[in-house]
Amino acid sequence: MRFTNKTDIFFDLDHTLWDFERNSALTFEAIFQKHGIGVNLQEFLKHYVPINQYYWVLYREEKIGHQELRYKRLKDSFDRMSYTVEDATVDLISDDYIRYLPTFNHLFDGAIDVLDYLKPKYNLHIITNGFQEVQTGKLRNSNIAHYFATVTNSEMAGVKKPNPKIFEYALNLAKTDRASSLMIGDSFEADIEGALNVGLDAVFFNEFKMEVRKDIAQVFHLSELKNIL
Incomplete structure (x- = not known):
């Protein structure tokens, strides 16, 4: 796909x-x-x-x-x-x-490489359920904050993934729409089902190779995103 x-x-x-x-x-x-x-x-x-x-x-x-x-x-x-x-x-x-x-700021293997690949082609954003004070520190200290145009967290949106409102908040903040956007995450319920339920395409980062529906786009390593984007 x-x-x-x-x-x-x-x-x-x-x-x-x-x-x-x-x-x-x-x-x-x-x-x-x-x-x-x-x-x-x-x-x-x-x-x-x-x-x-x-x-x-x-x-x-x-x-x-x-x-x-x-x-x-x-x-x-x-x-x-x-x-x-x-x-x-x-x-x-x-x-x-x-x-x-x-x-402590270890990233998944291939994270920087794929961000470097995507950055010139797309506007990149974060949607996280984590606490604002902690997530801001993670992005800054791991030297990846500059890749992202917007960061939406659950404290800003007032709800957490998979609530549709956090995806709507993030889309509005990014000044984009569902058809032009894609969600990538590791939580099948929060990230994938949450995104699909609001009409947002999604890719499941399936690190542990869970069995999922065949119609769900998935990658097992971040580098595989280059093959679909």
């Missing part, structure tokens, strides 16, 4: 361009050392990653707020390991996590 007549490309940030899991692990390594948290990092991450994903779904569905997300994903992970941490320390770790996370 090759997309033609597109002028604007919208990317998700975390898990699509910015290697969230790798950077998150490095962040926890640094702050656990700072706070003297005596847990095995890999065992902690084994619990934390699915717990974090679970709470992000609740956050995306407006069932919890961001403070509850930040606290519970840590507290539940420590509880799962039967490791006691005072609430005040959990709060400190939570604050430091948000502060340290944008300082």
Whole structure:
């Protein structure tokens, strides 16, 4: 499948361009050392990653707020390991996590190369459910902010992907329309179904090679975007 007549490309940030899991692990390594948290990092991450994903779904569905997300994903992970941490320390770790996370800036393999390829051909944009303060730091510190004409986050739009309003907000901010635009992201529900439901074409960054419908455009490596754009 090759997309033609597109002028604007919208990317998700975390898990699509910015290697969230790798950077998150490095962040926890640094702050656990700072706070003297005596847990095995890999065992902690084994619990934390699915717990974090679970709470992000609740956050995306407006069932919890961001403070509850930040606290519970840590507290539940420590509880799962039967490791006691005072609430005040959990709060400190939570604050430091948000502060340290944008300082680690590994991108997915091929990210810079494909952005260099797309930049002269299209207007590039970001649509992210992440917190504004954190996402701004990630874009700046990883030296990719200059590729993007606009950045839409859920705090600006007042809703989160897959809510149609965030896509409408992003299109208006970019001064473009659905027919001329394309969404690229790793979350099938938030990025792909969210975009398709508002009439926006989408490409699934299918890093883990999930089984998806045959009518869904997908790439397994970012470099493959050159073959369809």
